[in-house]
Amino acid sequence: MKSAVIVFPASNCDRDMAVALEKIFGEKPAMVWHGEATIPDVDFIALPGGFSYGDYLRSGAMAARSPVMAEVIKRANDGVSVFGVCNGFQVLTESGLLPGALMRNAGLKFICKDAYLKVENNQTRFTNKYEAGEVVRYPVAHHDGNYFADADTLKALEENNQVVYRYVDAEGNATPEANINGSQNNIAGIINKAGNVLGMMPHPERLIEHDLGGDDGRALFESAIAALANA
Amino acid sequence: MTEQTKITPEIVAEHGLTPEEYDLILESMGREPNLTELGIFSVMWSEHCSYKSSKLHLKTLPTEADWVICGPGENAGIIDIGDNQAAIFKMESHNHPSYIEPYQGAATGVGGILRDVFTMGARPVANMNALRFGMPDHPKMPHLISGVVAGIGGYGNCVGVPTVGGETDFDESYNGNILVNAMTVGIADSNKIFYSAAAGVGNPVVYVGSKTGRDGIHGATMASAEFTDDSEEKRPTVQVGDPFTEKLLIEACLELMASDAIVAIQDMGAAGLTSSSVEMASKGGVGFELNLDNVPQREENMTPYEMMLSESQERMLMVLKPGREDFAKAIFEKWDLDFAVIGEITDTGNLTLTFKGEVAADIPVAPLVDKSPEYDRPWNLDADKYEPLFAGDVDGVSDYNQALLKLIGGPNLSSRRWIWEQYDHMVMGDTLGDGRPGGDAALVRVHGTNKALAITTDCTPRYVQAHPIEGGKQAVAETWRNITATGGRPLAITNCLNFGNPERPEIMGQFVGAIQGMGAACKFLEYPVISGNVSLYNETNGKGIKPTPAIGGVGLLADASKRASVNFKREGDIVVLVGETEGHLGASLYLKELFGEERGTPAKVDLAAEKRNGNFVRSIIETGDIDTCHDISGGGLLVTLAEMAMASNMGANITLDGDHGTLFGEDQARYVMAVAADKLDDIQEAAQSTNIPFKVIGTVGGDNLVVTDKVNVAVSDLKNAHESFFPEYFSKHD
Numbered sequence: 001m002k003s004a005v006i007v008f009p010a011s012n013c014d015r016d017m018a019v020a021l022e023k024i025f026g027e028k029p030a031m032v033w034h035g036e037a038t039i040p041d042v043d044f045i046a047l048p049g050g051f052s053y054g055d056y057l058r059s060g061a062m063a064a065r066s067p068v069m070a071e072v073i074k075r076a077n078d079g080v081s082v083f084g085v086c087n088g089f090q091v092l093t094e095s096g097l098l099p100g101a102l103m104r105n106a107g108l109k110f111i112c113k114d115a116y117l118k119v120e121n122n123q124t125r126f127t128n129k130y131e132a133g134e135v136v137r138y139p140v141a142h143h144d145g146n147y148f149a150d151a152d153t154l155k156a157l158e159e160n161n162q163v164v165y166r167y168v169d170a171e172g173n174a175t176p177e178a179n180i181n182g183s184q185n186n187i188a189g190i191i192n193k194a195g196n197v198l199g200m201m202p203h204p205e206r207l208i209e210h211d212l213g214g215d216d217g218r219a220l221f222e223s224a225i226a227a228l229a230n231a
Numbered sequence: 232m233t234e235q236t237k238i239t240p241e242i243v244a245e246h247g248l249t250p251e252e253y254d255l256i257l258e259s260m261g262r263e264p265n266l267t268e269l270g271i272f273s274v275m276w277s278e279h280c281s282y283k284s285s286k287l288h289l290k291t292l293p294t295e296a297d298w299v300i301c302g303p304g305e306n307a308g309i310i311d312i313g314d315n316q317a318a319i320f321k322m323e324s325h326n327h328p329s330y331i332e333p334y335q336g337a338a339t340g341v342g343g344i345l346r347d348v349f350t351m352g353a354r355p356v357a358n359m360n361a362l363r364f365g366m367p368d369h370p371k372m373p374h375l376i377s378g379v380v381a382g383i384g385g386y387g388n389c390v391g392v393p394t395v396g397g398e399t400d401f402d403e404s405y406n407g408n409i410l411v412n413a414m415t416v417g418i419a420d421s422n423k424i425f426y427s428a429a430a431g432v433g434n435p436v437v438y439v440g441s442k443t444g445r446d447g448i449h450g451a452t453m454a455s456a457e458f459t460d461d462s463e464e465k466r467p468t469v470q471v472g473d474p475f476t477e478k479l480l481i482e483a484c485l486e487l488m489a490s491d492a493i494v495a496i497q498d499m500g501a502a503g504l505t506s507s508s509v510e511m512a513s514k515g516g517v518g519f520e521l522n523l524d525n526v527p528q529r530e531e532n533m534t535p536y537e538m539m540l541s542e543s544q545e546r547m548l549m550v551l552k553p554g555r556e557d558f559a560k561a562i563f564e565k566w567d568l569d570f571a572v573i574g575e576i577t578d579t580g581n582l583t584l585t586f587k588g589e590v591a592a593d594i595p596v597a598p599l600v601d602k603s604p605e606y607d608r609p610w611n612l613d614a615d616k617y618e619p620l621f622a623g624d625v626d627g628v629s630d631y632n633q634a635l636l637k638l639i640g641g642p643n644l645s646s647r648r649w650i651w652e653q654y655d656h657m658v659m660g661d662t663l664g665d666g667r668p669g670g671d672a673a674l675v676r677v678h679g680t681n682k683a684l685a686i687t688t689d690c691t692p693r694y695v696q697a698h699p700i701e702g703g704k705q706a707v708a709e710t711w712r713n714i715t716a717t718g719g720r721p722l723a724i725t726n727c728l729n730f731g732n733p734e735r736p737e738i739m740g741q742f743v744g745a746i747q748g749m750g751a752a753c754k755f756l757e758y759p760v761i762s763g764n765v766s767l768y769n770e771t772n773g774k775g776i777k778p779t780p781a782i783g784g785v786g787l788l789a790d791a792s793k794r795a796s797v798n799f800k801r802e803g804d805i806v807v808l809v810g811e812t813e814g815h816l817g818a819s820l821y822l823k824e825l826f827g828e829e830r831g832t833p834a835k836v837d838l839a840a841e842k843r844n845g846n847f848v849r850s851i852i853e854t855g856d857i858d859t860c861h862d863i864s865g866g867g868l869l870v871t872l873a874e875m876a877m878a879s880n881m882g883a884n885i886t887l888d889g890d891h892g893t894l895f896g897e898d899q900a901r902y903v904m905a906v907a908a909d910k911l912d913d914i915q916e917a918a919q920s921t922n923i924p925f926k927v928i929g930t931v932g933g934d935n936l937v938v939t940d941k942v943n944v945a946v947s948d949l950k951n952a953h954e955s956f957f958p959e960y961f962s963k964h965d
Contacts, residue, residue: 009567010478012391016660049658051389054475110384112655141388141655206657211676211791213664 001225003029003044006072006088008063013049013086013203020205021046024221034066043228044081045072047088049141049203059102059144060090069095081125081224082197086142089189089199098192098199099157100149105142106182112141114213115180115202117188118168121161124191125227126198129219135172136216138202140180145201147183147190157190165189165200236266246273252604259598267536267584267592272599274502274540275509278767281603284733285765288746293754298722299761305426306347306497307417308761310723312787316677317421318684319353322361322414322727322783324766328469329411333378338386338472340413342544345390346498349481350547352425352488353417356659357675358387360397360413361688361727361781365406367642373964375409382472383413384653389474390481393662394654395673398688398781401642407771412727412764414783416686418677425488427497429515429550429576434494436508436519436574437556439563440480440546443504444529446470447542476545476568483566484547492555499546505539507548509582513600521574523586535584535591550576608733612740614747616698620817620831622892631869631894631941634825638866638895639873640952641824649957665796669878671716671862672784676791683791685719687784691865692777694833697818699744700751703780704836707752708899710784712862715845716902718794718852719786724753726763726782731775733767741778742767748836749780755838758784795852795860795904798878802932804859805911806883810844810901811924812868814892820865821895834898841900847923848902851914859905869894869942871903876936876946877953885929885938894938905931 003021007014014031021029021044030040034052039045053062063069069091076082076097084092092098105111114137119130130136149157157163165188169178174186181201189200204217236242243253246269256264256272264272274280282289294302300317301309307321325340345355360383365372387394392415429436447470487493495515497507504526512519523535529543551559556572563570577583582599584592628634638644651668663683666674672687689709695702707724714721726749731738753759769776788794816822817831851857863871868887876882887893906914911927918925937943 010389010391010475012389012478012658016658019660050391051475051478054389054473056475109381110388110653110655112388112657113652139657141657143388203657206660211663212657212660213667 001025001044001228002027002042003046004032004039004042005029005046005048006032006034006068008034008050008052008066010052010054011048011050011087017046017048017205020208020221023208024218025225032068034063034068036068037071039068039071039075044083044224045075047084047091049086049088052087052091058094060087060094063091064094073097076197079196083126084199085203085205086201089201090144092197092199097197098190099153100147102144103146103148104144105146110143111180113139115140116168116170116178117165117202118172118174120166121164124164124195124198126220126223127164128226129223133172135168137207137214138204138217139206140202142201145181145183147187149184154184158185160193162190162193163187164191164198165202238263238269246270247277248273252276255602255604259595259602265592267539268594270536270540271505271592271594274505275599276603279501280506282765283604284606284608284767285742286605287607288743291746292750292760294759294761296757296759299759300421302759302761303763306350308723308725309351309424310761311421312677312682315421317419317424318416318785319348319351319419320414320416320725320783320785321347321762322412322725322781323347323764324727324729325411325413326408326729326766326769329379330375330409332469333375334382334385335469335471337379337382337411339470339544340411341383341386342472342474342477343500344413344415345392345477346500348415348417349484350425350496350498351419352423353419354485355392355415355417356661357416357673357686358392358394358413359673359686359688359783361690362397362399363405363410363779364401365409366403367401367960369406373961377961379411380650380653386472386474388655390478391658393656393658395656395662395675395686396668399647399650402692402777404777407774408769408776410729410779412781414688414725416684416785423488425493425496427495427511427514429495429511429517431494431550432517432576432578434550434553434576435556435572436521436576437549437551437559438526438546438571438573439549440568441473441476441543442527442529442569443538443541444543445533445537445541448537448540470542470544472544479566479568480545480547483563483568487559487562490558492551492559494550494552496547496549499548501542503540503542503546509596509599511548511550512582512596518577518579518581518583518596519574520577520583523584523591525571525573527569527571535586608739609736610739610743611736612699612744614700614744616832618817618832619815621814622816622890625816625822626826627891628825632944635869635873635942635944636952638820638824638870639949640956642956643820643824644866644870645956646954648954649961663791670797671713672719674717674791674794681791683788685714685717685786685788687713688781689713690779690781692779693818693823693829695741695745695778695780698832699741699778700748701833701835703745703748704752705833705899706780706782707749707756707758708836708841709864710782711756711758712845714784714786715849716795716860716862717788718849719788720849721756721758721784721786723759723761724782724784726760726780728763728765729769729776729779729781730767731770738775745778745780752836752838756842793853793855795858797861797875798859799875799881799883799905799931800859801907802881803908804905804931805908805927806885806929806931807904807906808868808901808926808928809848809904809923810898811840812893812896812898812901814896815898816892816896819895819897821867821891836899844900844902844923847918847921848904856910856914857904857906861903863901863903865897867895867897869938873936873949875903877950880946881931882933882935882937882946883929883931884933887928887938
C-alpha cells in the first residue's frame with residue numbers, strides 16, 4: 001500500500017509513523033516536506049505527532065497553513081485516506097478537515113502513558129479489523145488533547161457514529177476518571193462524515209510490536225489495507 | 232562600563248577572580264587586559280569551565296577500556312557498541328539556574344546536554360536525569376518540583392527525544408540548593424564522529440542556530456559561586472530555552488554531518504562564544520579571528536563583552552572546509568536557522584576579535600586554557616571511619632506492615648509516576664515495553680537492530696556523607712548493578728559531581744574521598760569514566776548540600792530478547808536471593824525515614840563480590856533462563872520484594888529467618904530473581920559451582936506479600952501507598 005508521511009518543522013513522530021507504515025504496509029512511505037506543493041500518488045496520508053512550528057501559536061495552527069496542507073485537503077476531498085495522530089489531529093482540526101478543537105489537558109500537564117480506548121465504530125476503513133466495542137490500549141503523549149466542540153457539532157458527531165475512539169477504563173466504561181484529558185464525551189478520535197479522514201490523540205503507531213509493550217495498534221493499519229483491497 | 236574601563240580591583244572581584252588570578256592574567260597578556268578580555272578570562276577560569284579545584288583529582292579516574300573510543304575532554308564520551316556503532320553520552324548539572332527559575336533552568340539544562348551529544352555526530356536517543364529536592368514541606372518545593380519536571384518535559388517532549396528514566400530524592404540539605412542533572416545518550420556511526428579541534432589556516436568559522444541576545448551573561452560565573460538570599464536577583468542571568476529551534480538544529484546539523492563539509496564543530500554552552508572558540512582553537516593549536524559585526528544578534532547595540540559572554544541557547548560554532556559555505560548555508564536556510572561566517576582560522580595562536588573596524592580583544596589562546604589556575608585545596612577525610620550499625624544497634628519496629636507501607640509511601644521510595652508521565656518516554660519508538668521508567672535501568676533499542684542500551688542514573692548521598700570513599704564506590708556499583716539486573720553488560724559511566732564549597736577542607740575531603748571510591752570501583756569493574764561535569768559551591772548561606780556524585784551508567788544488551796525486568800511473571804516461580812546479607816543499617820533509609828536518624832556508616836562495597844554476583848546474574852539472564860530480576864538498594868530486601876510485587880500485581884510467600892536488619896539492611900551486591908521451578912536446580916548448581924551466595928526464599932503467588940510471621944500485606948494496599956505520595960502532595964500544594 002502506498003503511503004506518505006507529511007513532515008512539518010519539529011514533527012517528531014514522523015520516523016515512528018514511517019517505521020509502522022513500512023512494517024505493516026510493506027512499502028516505505030514517501031516523506032513529504034511541509035514546503036512541498038505536491039504529494040506523490042498514494043492511498044494513505046499520515047500527519048504525524050510532534051510540535052509543528054513549536055506549537056507556539058496554537059497546536060497545529062501554523063502547520064494547517066503550510067503549503068502542503070492545501071494539497072492534503074484536496075486529496076482528502078478526493079477520498080484519499082488521511083490519518084492524523086496527536087499533533088496531526090490538531091492540524092486536521094485547525095485546517096477544518098475535522099470539526100472541533102484540541103485544548104490544553106484538563107489537568108494542565110503533559111501526559112504520557114498507555115490509555116484504554118473503546119473502538120466505538122468498527123465500520124470504518126481504519127477500524128474494520130477491530131471488534132465492535134473492543135477495548136484497546138494505545139499510548140498517549142500530549143499536552144493539548146482535550147477535545148472540544150459546540151453542542152450541535154457534538155450531537156452530529158454522536159448521531160453519525162463519527163466518534164471512533166473514546167477514553168475508557170480497562171473494563172470499557174467511559175468514566176470521568178478514564179477521561180485522561182477532559183475531552184467532551186471522552187472523545188479520543190473522530191472521523192469525518194465521508195469516512196476517509198481520521199484524527200486521534202492516542203498513538204497506535206507506538207504499539208505495533210510486543211517488545212515495545214503491545215501490538216494493539218497494528219489492526220488500525222491492517223484495517224486500511226483490508227479496506228483498500230475491498231474498495 | 233565601557234570597553235575602555237580601567238580595570239580596578241573591584242572589577243576584578245566582580246568577575247569572581249582573585250588578585251592572584253589577576254596577576255596571572257597580567258603575566259599571560261604582558262599588559263593590562265581591557266574589559267572584554269577580562270570577561271573572557273573570568274569565564275574561562277571560572278570553576279565551571281576550568282575545573283580549577285577539581286582537575287588534580289579528576290585526573291586519577293580510570294578513563295580507558297578497549298571499548299572506549301573517546302574519554303573525557305571532548306563534548307561527550309564515546310564507547311563502541313559493535314557493528315560500527317557508537318554510544319555517545321554525558322551528564323551535566325544545571326543546579327543554580329534551576330533554583331532561580333525552575334522551568335527554564337531545567338529546560339536549558341536538557342537543551343545543553345543534547346547539544347553536547349549531537350555536536351559529535353550522534354542522534355540523541357534518550358534523556359535521563361538525576362534530581363535532588365529539599366524537604367517536601369519546604370515552602371519553595373512545590374513550585375521547584377513542578378517547574379523542574381515541566382521544564383525537563385517541555386524541552387525533551389518537543390525535541391522528540393524520549394526521557395526514559397532518572398532518579399529523584401528529597402533531603403533537607405537541598406532546601407536552598409536543588410540539583411538538576413541531565414544526561415543525554417546518542418548513537419552515531421563509529422566512522423562518522425565529529426570533534427572540536429579546529430584546523431586549517433584560512434578555513435571559515437561559521438555560526439549557526441539562534442541569534443545572540445543578552446541572556447545568560449555570566450551564567451558560568453554564577454554557577455561557580457555560592458547562593459545568598461538575594462540570589463533571586465540573578466534571574467536575568469538564567470537563559471531561556473527554545474526546543475523548537477533545538478529540534479531544527481539537530482536535524483540541520485545531522486544533515487550537514489552526512490556530508491564531508493565539517494572540519495570541527497562545538498556547541499556554545501556555558502560561556503557561549505568564548506568557550507567554544509577558545510576550546511576549538513586550543514585543541515587545534517591555532518588562532519581564531521572573529522568579526523563580531525557578523526554575529527547574528529537578537530538585541531540592539533550589543534557590545535563585544537556581551538556577545539562573548541552571552542549564553543543564549545541553541546547555537547553552534549563550526550569550522551568548514553573551504554568553499555563549502557554555500558552548501559552548508561542551504562541546509563541551514565532550509566531549516567530556517569541563522570548561518571553566518573564570522574571569521575577564519577589564523578596561525579597567530581591568538582583569539583582576535585574585531586568590532587566596528589577595531590580590535591576589541593586579542594588574547595593568546597594557550598594560556599587561557601593551559602595556564603588556568605589549578606588548586607590543590609586542603610582537605611580533611613577520615614578514610615578509616617567504620618561505624619557499622621546492625622539490628623541490635625538501632626530500634627526495631629513492632630509492625631512490619633506499617634513500616635513497609637511508610638517506607639514505600641514516603642518521599643524517597645514512592646512511585647515517580649507523577650514525574651515520568653509528564654515526559655514523553657516512548658517517542659522514537661525504541662523504548663522497550665519493560666524498559667520504561669520504573670525499572671532498574673531504562674532499555675532503549677538501538678534503532679533497526681536487536682541490541683539495546685541499558686541506561687541508569689544513581690547516587691546515595693547519605694552514604695557519601697557518612698563515608699565519602701564507600702559512598703563513591705557504592706554510587707558506581709549501584710549503576711553497574713542496575714544495568715546488570717536487566718541483563719546488560721555495563722560499559723562506561725558519566726558523572727556529575729555536585730558538592731559544596733571546595734574552599735572548606737571537609738567539603739574538599741568529601742570530594743577527594745568520593746573520587747577515590749569512584750575510581751576504585753570503576754577500575755575494578757572495568758567500567759571507566761568517559762565524560763562528566765563538576766558542580767561546586769552548592770551552598771546557601773554557608774550550608775552545603777550532601778555530597779552528591781551522581782553517576783550515569785550505560786550498558787549494552789547484545790541480544791535484547793534476553794532481558795529481565797522487575798515484575799514477577801508467573802505464579803509459582805521460585806524467589807531467590809543472590810548475595811550475602813549481614814543486615815547493615817548504618818546510613819540506611821530505614822533509619823532516616825522511620826526514625827529520622829542519620830548515623831553510622833553504610834555497608835562496605837565488596838567489589839569482588841559485586842563483580843562475581845553480578846556476572847553470575849547476567850550470565851543466567853543471557854541464557855534466557857530467567858526474565859525477572861531486581862537489584863537490592865535503598866530500603867533493603869523487603870522493599871525490593873514489594874517493588875517486584877507491585878510491578879506485577881502478584882504477591883509472594885517468603886520464608887526468612889531474621890530481624891529488621893535482614894529485612895531493611897542495605898548490604899550491597901545483592902539481587903532478587905524469580906526462577907521458573909523447572910530451571911531452579913540447574914541455576915542453583917551453577918551458583919554453587921562458582922561460590923555465589925544463592926538462597927531460595929519463597930514462591931510467587933497470591934494477592935499478598937507475606938514474609939514468615941512478620942509481614943502480610945495486600946499488594947493492592949502496597950500500591951495505594953506507593954502511588955499516592957505525589958498526587959496527594961500536589962493536590963495539597965497545586
